[in-house]
Amino acid sequence: MAGPLADALAVGGARCAEVTFRTPDAERVLKAMAAHGGLVVGAGTVLTSEQVERAVAAGARFVVSPGFDEDIVEKCRELEVPVVPGIATATELMRALKAGITTVKLFPAESLGGLRTLRALAAPFPGMRFVPTGGIDASRLAAYLADPAVLAVGGSWMATSAHLERGDYKDIRRLTVEAVEAVEAVERSMT
Template sequence: MSGTDVATVLAGARIMPVLTVPEPATAGPLADALAAGGARYAEVTFRTAEAEQVVKAMAAHGGLAVGAGTVLTAEQAERAVAAGARFVVSPGFDEDVVTTCRELGVPVVPGIATATELMRALSAGVDTVKLFPAEPLGGLRTLRSLAAPFPRVRFVPTGGIDASCLTSYLAEPAVLAVGGSWMATPTHVANGYYDEIRRLTADAVDRSTT
């Protein structure tokens, strides 16, 4: 599953809102707020009981390319794609998840934290990976250290990133996009702070284009 496939789905945008949404009823207003802020896609994490329904609702709502995140098993990947996920993101590298996504024709971005995991991903035909958890792992220093011996790899760093360090990550040539939850935290979503979600998303998108 090549980086070109992922880049096509991401459509040139470099900001990936990472969402944990407990209630499908919030999917429509949330999608509207993200789209109004300039987001083109979003990752819905499979961390809640209703995640599959949230993916389905957001995908049906339109306006965003919706992916599924925190996908841990091939079975979850199948359910996510059936619900309408356009891409799959995993916190680690699992061969069954990668194989299933390839069979389903859906781009997959597995997580890696070490050079060994990155080599396993490359052996499986994956050249776009999620560096996770980016900031706890050492942030930009770690990303640069991994990028140096693997020049064809593109990274989607996620984990501990916020607006204060976003621009620094985006300036790295090896970075395809940056994922983060600060634009639409569970608190934002639970309290219906859609204007704030739109504002934070617009700020992130603006930072990504300057």
């Protein structure tokens, strides 16, 4: 499953993928996708510094956490791997900034109020960049990407668990192509 998934994402034009640490197979999948070579692969839903170690050992080139945890940030720095901790409030954003973090994950973005919340949080922190995830689908992608505070957008609509269960790598490739085209269209409109 990991090889065909990495193929579908890479052929679809994706340059980066996040493997979440939600299943017992996460490390194996991460290792296989990292070995693919066509993608920069990182670990997501990392909850502990021990998971950081396991993810990096499996080939993770970056770490994403759903919340802000100083131990995770410190372990990532120790292992020299970029970290994108999650935030949902201005207080968490201030803690991240104090720790020297300049890119955070806004999670769960849509449940928190989407772009309205992102813009409200970005206003007093003009140097902070956001990677919103959680409830975002293809229909909201361009709007998020058009915001100057947004560095990237995360979403699972391109490779859902249903796609993987069916082995529907053709549809994963199609949805990835569509997402990449949407990103490129936003980039063109901003130049």
